[in-house]
Amino acid sequence: MGEQRNFRVWRGDDNGGQLEDFQVEVNDGEVVLDIIHRLQATQAPDLAVRWNCKAGKCGSCSMEINGKPRLGCMTRMSTFAPEETVTVTPLRTFPVIRDLVTDVSFNYQKARELPAFAPPADVAPGEYRMQQIDVERSQEFRKCIECFLCQNVCHVIRDHEDNKQAFSGPRFFIRAAELDMHPLDTRTDRKDAAVEEQGIGYCNITKCCTEVCPEHIKITDNAIIPMKERAVDRRYDPIAWLGSKIFRR
Ligand code: SF4
Ligand code: F3S
Ligand code: FES
Numbered sequence: 001m002g003e004q005r006n007f008r009v010w011r012g013d014d015n016g017g018q019l020e021d022f023q024v025e026v027n028d029g030e031v032v033l034d035i036i037h038r039l040q041a042t043q044a045p046d047l048a049v050r051w052n053c054k055a056g057k058c059g060s061c062s063m064e065i066n067g068k069p070r071l072g073c074m075t076r077m078s079t080f081a082p083e084e085t086v087t088v089t090p091l092r093t094f095p096v097i098r099d100l101v102t103d104v105s106f107n108y109q110k111a112r113e114l115p116a117f118a119p120p121a122d123v124a125p126g127e128y129r130m131q132q133i134d135v136e137r138s139q140e141f142r143k144c145i146e147c148f149l150c151q152n153v154c155h156v157i158r159d160h161e162d163n164k165q166a167f168s169g170p171r172f173f174i175r176a177a178e179l180d181m182h183p184l185d186t187r188t189d190r191k192d193a194a195v196e197e198q199g200i201g202y203c204n205i206t207k208c209c210t211e212v213c214p215e216h217i218k219i220t221d222n223a224i225i226p227m228k229e230r231a232v233d234r235r236y237d238p239i240a241w242l243g244s245k246i247f248r249r
Contacts, residue, residue: 002025014096024038110168
């Protein structure tokens with residue numbers, strides 16, 4: 001038998017809602033998602049939450065826990081003091097569907113806008129060959145689980161609804177950087193597109209995205225800053241610009 005703890009959960013839908021208080025059993029080793037499941041089983045059967053793997057790998061259980069963007073399945077209850085009330089709210093940047101479930105389709109829209117991987121036309125899938133060093137270069141970015149915690153926390157999206165149109169956000173800057181580093185990608189305009197189409201210039205390097213990434217991807221240092229620098233280099237260096245137009249990979 002565990003101990004009784006105070007838990008507070010936002011309940012509602014797109015018309016509004018409120019925080020509801022619960023007293024709930026917590027056992028050794030449990031995570032926030034376990035407690036939400038216990039509430040569903042005992043006190044709030046209609047409490048909506050999105051989850052899938054319970055192993056920090058599917059990116060579904062993103063929520064705000066005591067105001068911080070976190071994965072519910074990777075946040076241990078032991079990180080809170082026993083007398084502390086743990087407050088769980090939906091991601092603030094995206095529209096609420098119900099309770100802890102938000103509509104993250106903004107991110108899928110941004111994914112669709114990003115030009116796809118463009119391998120050479122004369123190399124068939126299965127014939128792609130890459131050096132190990134090139135595989136490793138972008139491996140960090142491929143760890144992304146699309147939890148969208150970085151998108152949720154970035155103030156450019158979070159605080160300015162108007163920016164959503166012009167700014168694709170940190171998750172898609174790492175995708176652009178990954179493709180830009182890919183030796184088989186034939187597009188030479190990914191850095192320019194990051195500026196002109198993805199709005200990377202709006203990012204003022206606050207690094208909040210890097211701080212919340214559960215995969216510890218160095219989003220700002222390893223993707224955003226290099227993409228910004230190289231974009232600037234190319235735009236203001238006429239030789240590099242000309243070269244990029246003539247010597248296409
Ligand atoms: Fe989540 Fe990190 Fe991917 Fe952003 S970059 S979606 S925080 S895993
Ligand atoms: Fe946003 Fe990350 Fe830049 S939080 S402002 S994309 S450094
Ligand atoms: Fe899959 Fe939490 S349930 S990341």
